[in-house]
Amino acid sequence: MYLRAACLLGLFFQFVDAGTVTFTVYTDDQCTELPPRNSVVTLDDTVSCNETPDSSISDLVCSADKITYTNHPNTADCSASPIANELPVGVCTYFPGPVSTWKLIDASTYTCYSGEGDSEATPSPTADSEATPSSSAGGSFEYAIYLDSECTQLGGIGSDMPPWTFDTEVCNSWAGGVGDNSMKISSCSSTCICFTQTAGNRDCSATPNQNVKEACLDTCVEDAQGTFVSMLSFNGCSEALTVSDAEYSCATTGMASDSPSGQVPTPASSPSPSPPSSTSSPPPSPSPPVDDGADEQENVNPPPPLVDDNGQNVLRAALAIPLALLMGLCALMHA
Numbered sequence: 001m002y003l004r005a006a007c008l009l010g011l012f013f014q015f016v017d018a019g020t021v022t023f024t025v026y027t028d029d030q031c032t033e034l035p036p037r038n039s040v041v042t043l044d045d046t047v048s049c050n051e052t053p054d055s056s057i058s059d060l061v062c063s064a065d066k067i068t069y070t071n072h073p074n075t076a077d078c079s080a081s082p083i084a085n086e087l088p089v090g091v092c093t094y095f096p097g098p099v100s101t102w103k104l105i106d107a108s109t110y111t112c113y114s115g116e117g118d119s120e121a122t123p124s125p126t127a128d129s130e131a132t133p134s135s136s137a138g139g140s141f142e143y144a145i146y147l148d149s150e151c152t153q154l155g156g157i158g159s160d161m162p163p164w165t166f167d168t169e170v171c172n173s174w175a176g177g178v179g180d181n182s183m184k185i186s187s188c189s190s191t192c193i194c195f196t197q198t199a200g201n202r203d204c205s206a207t208p209n210q211n212v213k214e215a216c217l218d219t220c221v222e223d224a225q226g227t228f229v230s231m232l233s234f235n236g237c238s239e240a241l242t243v244s245d246a247e248y249s250c251a252t253t254g255m256a257s258d259s260p261s262g263q264v265p266t267p268a269s270s271p272s273p274s275p276p277s278s279t280s281s282p283p284p285s286p287s288p289p290v291d292d293g294a295d296e297q298e299n300v301n302p303p304p305p306l307v308d309d310n311g312q313n314v315l316r317a318a319l320a321i322p323l324a325l326l327m328g329l330c331a332l333m334h335a
Contacts, residue, residue: 019045021060021067021112023087023105031092031104043069045112049078058082062112065089067105073203081203083171094140094165096172138169138238141193143215146228151220155227168193168237173202183213187248188237192216194250211254222256 022042027033038053043060050057058078059070066088072080087093090107094100144163147153154162166172166183173182184204185195192214199209213223215231222228236242 019062019112021045021062021105021110023103026092026102026104027100029092029094029102031102035101043067051076055080062114064113067112081205083203085170094167096164096166096170096174100164138167138241139235140165140167141234142166142232143172144230144232146220146230149220149222149228151228151230163232168241171202171204173204185237185241186212187243187250188241189243189245189248190236191234191245192248192250193231193234193237194248194252197254212250212252213254214250214252224254224256226256 020042022040024031025035025039025041027035041052043050043052043057045060045062047060048058050060055074056072056076056078057069058072059068061068066086068084068086070078070082071085072078072082074080085095087103087105089105089110092102092104094102142163142165144151145155147155162174164172164174168185168188171182171184173180175181179200180202181197181199182202182204183195183197185193187194193216194212194214196204197211197213198204198207200207211224213229215221215229217231217234220228220230
């Protein structure tokens with residue numbers, strides 16, 4: 001009788017928990033250290049929007065070895081910008097954010113998966129196994145910002161100090177020196193990532209403050225803000241983002257020098273006037289006018305000559321006849 005009651009009770013609890021999944025949040029990569037509060041989160045796959053301590057979750061799907069869901073940061077009604085997430089069962093998994101955290105689903109308590117929809121179950125990884133992302137699922141990379149050209153002095157604020165371990169397939173964010181920042185990868189080679197960095201938000205939404213940047217493995221390069229970036233580790237991107245090394249390029253707009261992969265940024269420039277040719281001669285300078293007195297002599301009639309061509313005194317000849325008439329008139333008056 002007691003055994004039958006125990007079996008019925010066990011079946012009841014199994015039925016109640018079949019649609020829920022619980023994960024625990026940790027602050028270390030071994031999933032041993034708990035945060036001060038809000039460390040345990042339980043989700044229900046029959047609920048369209050699950051509220052969590054600092055966000056909300058929708059589209060929960062339970063599979064044999066993992067759960068997938070959509071996270072909506074800083075909102076309780078699943079209205080914020082969606083971010084797709086995946087959490088394997090039994091694997092301590094890193095999640096980027098304002099503060100780095102790790103999440104773990106205890107495989108011994110995982111009952112959310114009902115077995116429907118999958119013809120063959122995939123064995124669940126254990127906590128001791130090494131999680132190696134496949135090329136189709138994407139990978140992770142360790143990214144850091146520095147204050148010096150040797151990439152030895154880390155830059156950051158408060159507890160959100162680099163290096164950060166980020167996911168290649170999602171929007172990653174951190175607290176910068178002057179505010180929030182986020183980044184999303186657009187393409188990858190075997191050693192480099194090309195990404196868009198957005199200043200002022202943590203969800204990679206479009207703003208005027210966006211720049212295309214690049215980081216390469218074990219390479220220290222300056223960005224346009226005067227800081228230096230480097231990628232410390234990298235295990236590849238998904239097939240959708242990966243291109244061959246020969247075809248890879250990154251048209252950066254936010255780097256201060258040549259991009260580390262060899263692609264030279266091409267900033268927009270205004271056309272400048274061409275320099276004068278070395279073979280051309282400057283135009284001759286106008287000569288100053290020569291004052292030869294011609295202007296003063298214009299329109300001036302010269303005085304009549306006093307001597308004719310024969311050397312005779314012209315004035316005396318002109319007065320001779322009037323003078324003779326005058327002398328004759330005077331003689332008649334005295335007669």
